[in-house]
Amino acid sequence: MTSTPSTPPVVTRFAPSPTGYLHIGGARTALFNWLYARGRGGKFLLRIEDTDRERSTPEATAAILKGLTWLGLDWDGEAVSQFGRKDRHAEVAREMLARGAAYKCFSTQDEIAAFRAEAEAEKRSTLFQSPWRDADPATHPDAPFVIRLKAPRTGSTVIADSVQGDVTFGNDQLDDMVMLRSDGTPTYMLAVVVDDHDMGVTHVIRGDDHLTNAARQVQIYHGMGWDVPVFAHIPLIHGPDGKKLSKRHGAVGLEEYQAMGYPAAGMRNYLARLGWSHGDSEFFSDAEAREWFDLSGIGRAPARLDFKKLENLCGQHIAVAEDAALQAEIEAYLEAAGLPGLDAAQRTGLVRAMYCLKERAKTFPELLEKAHFVLGSRPFEPDAAAAKALDTVSRGILTELTPQLQNASWTREALEAKVAETAAAHGIGLGKIAGPLRAALAGRTVTPSVFDMMLVIGQDETVARLSDATR
RNA sequence: GGCCCGUUCGUCUAUCGGUUAGGACACCAGGUUUUCAACCUGGGAAGAGGGGUUCGACUCCCCUACGGGCUGCCA
Numbered sequence: 001m002t003s004t005p006s007t008p009p010v011v012t013r014f015a016p017s018p019t020g021y022l023h024i025g026g027a028r029t030a031l032f033n034w035l036y037a038r039g040r041g042g043k044f045l046l047r048i049e050d051t052d053r054e055r056s057t058p059e060a061t062a063a064i065l066k067g068l069t070w071l072g073l074d075w076d077g078e079a080v081s082q083f084g085r086k087d088r089h090a091e092v093a094r095e096m097l098a099r100g101a102a103y104k105c106f107s108t109q110d111e112i113a114a115f116r117a118e119a120e121a122e123k124r125s126t127l128f129q130s131p132w133r134d135a136d137p138a139t140h141p142d143a144p145f146v147i148r149l150k151a152p153r154t155g156s157t158v159i160a161d162s163v164q165g166d167v168t169f170g171n172d173q174l175d176d177m178v179m180l181r182s183d184g185t186p187t188y189m190l191a192v193v194v195d196d197h198d199m200g201v202t203h204v205i206r207g208d209d210h211l212t213n214a215a216r217q218v219q220i221y222h223g224m225g226w227d228v229p230v231f232a233h234i235p236l237i238h239g240p241d242g243k244k245l246s247k248r249h250g251a252v253g254l255e256e257y258q259a260m261g262y263p264a265a266g267m268r269n270y271l272a273r274l275g276w277s278h279g280d281s282e283f284f285s286d287a288e289a290r291e292w293f294d295l296s297g298i299g300r301a302p303a304r305l306d307f308k309k310l311e312n313l314c315g316q317h318i319a320v321a322e323d324a325a326l327q328a329e330i331e332a333y334l335e336a337a338g339l340p341g342l343d344a345a346q347r348t349g350l351v352r353a354m355y356c357l358k359e360r361a362k363t364f365p366e367l368l369e370k371a372h373f374v375l376g377s378r379p380f381e382p383d384a385a386a387a388k389a390l391d392t393v394s395r396g397i398l399t400e401l402t403p404q405l406q407n408a409s410w411t412r413e414a415l416e417a418k419v420a421e422t423a424a425a426h427g428i429g430l431g432k433i434a435g436p437l438r439a440a441l442a443g444r445t446v447t448p449s450v451f452d453m454m455l456v457i458g459q460d461e462t463v464a465r466l467s468d469a470t471r
Numbered sequence: 472g473g474c475c476c477g478u479u480c481g482u483c484u485a486u487c488g489g490u491u492a493g494g495a496c497a498c499c500a501g502g503u504u505u506u507c508a509a510c511c512u513g514g515g516a517a518g519a520g521g522g523g524u525u526c527g528a529c530u531c532c533c534c535u536a537c538g539g540g541c542u543g544c545c546a
Contacts, residue, residue, distance in 0.1 A: 017546050052545060109544075125473065127542070146544055164476065173474050173542080181544040188546045212475060212541040235477075235539085242538065270483095273495095277484055280494045299477095299484075302539070306482045309496040315508075360508035370507070389506095419505090434505030446507045 010042030011202045014068075014075070015082075015192065017049045018060035021253030022067035024305070025207065025237040025245060028271045032234060032293070033205045034073045035272065039290035045199055046075035050083045051191055067254040070332075072264050072286075080199065082191050089186030092194045092224065093147045093179045101223030102179060104137075104145040105130045127175035147180035149219055157215045162232040162295040164208070169215040177216055189213065193220040201229055205295070208233040232295045235275060235302040242304060249305070259337045261364030263329060265321065266314030273313075275303045283316050315362035323354040333364045342375075349374030349456070356452040373442035373453050378461075379468045380443035389445060394436035395470045397426055401437070402466045410459050415451050440469035 012033035016026050037044040048064070050056035065079065096102035107115075112128050119126045130148060132140075152171045159167045179190035186194075196204060204214075211233045221228045239249030251257060257267055269284060276299065278284075278292040318326065327350060334341055342350065350357075353374045361367035368375065382390060390398075401422045408414045423433045437450045441462065447453060454462045 015546095019546080049546060055545080112544090120472085123472070125542090127473090167475065169475070175542085178544050183544080185544085187544065192546090207540090208476065209540050210546095213546095215475090215541095233476085238539085240482085244539070273483065275483085280485065282483085282495045301477055303484090304482065306496070309483065312496055319509090362508080366508085385506095429505085431505050438506065444506090448507085450505060 008202060010037050010040045011045065011200045012037040012042065012205060013045040013047055013196065013199060013201050014073075015047040015049050015195075015206070016064050017052065017055070018057060018064060019052070019055040020060055020063075021255060022064045023245075024252055024254055024257070024271075027067060027071055027254045027267075028237060028274060029205065029207055029234065030068060030073050031071065031268060031271050032232075032276070032298070033203075034075075035289055035293035036203060036205060036295070039293050042202075043076040044073070045077065045080070045201070047080040047082055047195055047199070049188065049191070050081055051086070051186060051188060053083070056083070063253075063255065067258075070258050070264055070336075071254065071267060080195065082195060085191070085195060085198075086186055088198065089191050089194050090180055090184060093186065093190060096149070096179065096220070096223050097147060099223065101150055102147050103130075103133055103135075103150050103176075104140060105132045105148045105176075105178075106141055106143050106145045107132065125172070127173070130176055133176060144182040146178045146182050148176040148178055149216070149223065151176050151216070151219050157218060159211070159214045159218065159231055161211070161214075162230055163298045163300060164211065164233055167211065167215075169212070174216050174219070179220070189216060190220065193217050193226075196229060197221070197224070197226050203230045203232065203295075205232040205234065208235050230295075232298065234298055235300060237274065238302045238304045240304055240306075242302075245305065255336065258333065261333050261337065261366075262310065262314050263317050263321065263326075263364070266310065266317040269317060270310045270313045274305075275299050283313060311362040318361055318363075318367065319359045321358060323351065323358070326354060326358060327351055330364050330367070345377070346375050353448065353452075353456045356448040356456070360448065369444075370447055372444050373447055374456060376443065378464060380441075380465060382439050382443045382469075383445075385445040386439035386443050389435045389439040390469055391436075394433075397422065397428075397433060398436055398440055398466055399470045400425075401433070402463060402470065405454075405459070405466070406463055408459075410455070412451055412455060415454055419450075437466075440466050 014030040014033050016022065034044045036042070046068070048061050050061070068075070093102060097104070107130055115128055116126045133150060151174050155171050157169050157171055157174065159169075161167055177189055178187050180186055214231050214233065218228050237245050239245045241249070245252055251260065265286070268286060268289070272289050272293070273282065276293070276297050278297055281288070281292070284292070327347070330350070331342060350371055353371055357367050357371050361370060401419065404418045404422060405415070408418050419433060419437070420430065423430055434450050435445070438447055438453075439445060441447070441450060441453045441457070
């Protein structure tokens with residue numbers, strides 16, 4: 001390379017552990033990485049941190065991929081399995097050894113435990129200090145060993161974090177962490193650094209539970225003479241009570257949000273806005289988010305989940321979504337929620353009614369509830385509230401209205417005129433006649449406008465439903 | 472225990488030494504309205520506490536309280 005580009009290509013990554021579902025906090029971390037990379041023409045990589053063979057499962061990995069896909073976060077290339085790279089990790093550990101940046105430690109787990117117990121009793125630091133750190137290799141026994149980082153014992157390590165600012169750790173707080181276990185497998189600390197370096201990651205955006213780890217990790221970078229990436233440690237998401245978000249707060253897995261019927265665009269908007277801001281912008285598109293997203297806009301305090309705001313944003317996104325895209329997303333929701341799918345007639349009806357449905361729903365279940373007039377079929381059994389609206393007097397009025405509609409031209413203006421005429425003839429307002437009409441057309445009391453419903457289902461169906469209700 | 476991070480309306484946040492501390496969601500009142508959603512008008516609502524620094528602190532420093540993280544041959 002002869003020259004340094006003024007703006008080196010950005011490479012970010014999301015590196016979850018496949019030990020369960022995709023946590024909502026993890027999803028936000030992924031979103032931040034995705035926004036940062038995509039907004040700069042960079043790459044967004046995915047790596048599955050499956051070095052813990054006890055807890056990692058293929059099902060969990062599948063859930064993560066599925067969750068990211070639903071959220072619309074596409075990654076570049078294949079997802080990398082960290083476990084699959086264990087040989088390379090071991091190779092780096094051996095090179096650290098050769099460079100004198102690491103050493104073999106033959107202390108047993110029992111010895112370490114004893115050391116800690118004694119240290120604790122004497123109120124000293126419990127960070128393990130291995131007696132093998134400076135041992136002459138000639139004295140090495142023929143026994144199992146781990147490879148430890150030979151970390152500096154004095155001075156300090158500074159993390160220049162893009163969110164937290166400069167964070168300084170005294171090196172006496174950082175121990176000689178294990179990089180390669182006695183069975184030859186790498187620890188997380190070694191694996192992340194090696195993988196991030198090999199994958200060319202330039203920006204590490206992750207939860208601030210890794211902030212302290214970063215200090216130990218940079219020592220590996222230094223030991224290998226590698227460039228340290230830009231770090232951005234973002235605060236975790238808390239539950240409504242301010243405590244770390246856990247299952248007792250309700251939904252923590254991303255798939256639960258899909259099953260509850262939130263549109264992905266609304267989730268992206270809400271999650272992006274949680275802990276990050278761009279002035280007073282609240283409702284924005286993906287394109288705007290990509291353009292605006294920056295590390296400097298990320299806050300340092302943990303944020304709490306607010307379902308009301310999530311719903312509000314989702315309602316706005318549903319309202320502006322393309323009908324066809326909404327249709328597809330709703331059907332995906334039905335499947336995710338384990339609900340029956342739509343038949344051909346229902347699909348057609350939903351497509352035709354979408355224009356008046358999407359502006360009055362915050363979630364898909366709510367939209368579907370209001371779509372009952374195109375999802376159901378004759379005869380429409382009125383629910384309790386609708387039955388109440390269809391009293392004797394109201395049915396009498398509807399009976400009069402029916403022939404009027406039979407002769408009406410099927411336009412909004414004509415329908416409004418006919419209904420108004422009938423109402424006027426009885427000396428009542430539109431409100432009094434719309435209620436029963438709505439109940440007859442949908443069997444429900446919460447629906448789109450009665451005129452929209454008549455326009456959507458057509459003249460014959462309207463007349464038939466009115467006849468059913470007044471029979 | 473040690474080290475590290477955090478703390479502005481109920482919630483998400485703006486502010487980057489000088490503002491009547493702004494916006495959004497939520498809430499309350501009123502209006503509009505064929506239900507719902509939406510919309511319009513108005514309202515209440517905040518710098519954790521205590522010390523400094525400064526002509527002047529939400530903004531800078533220190534202490535305390537509270538919350539969180541790390542302190543593993545977990546990630």
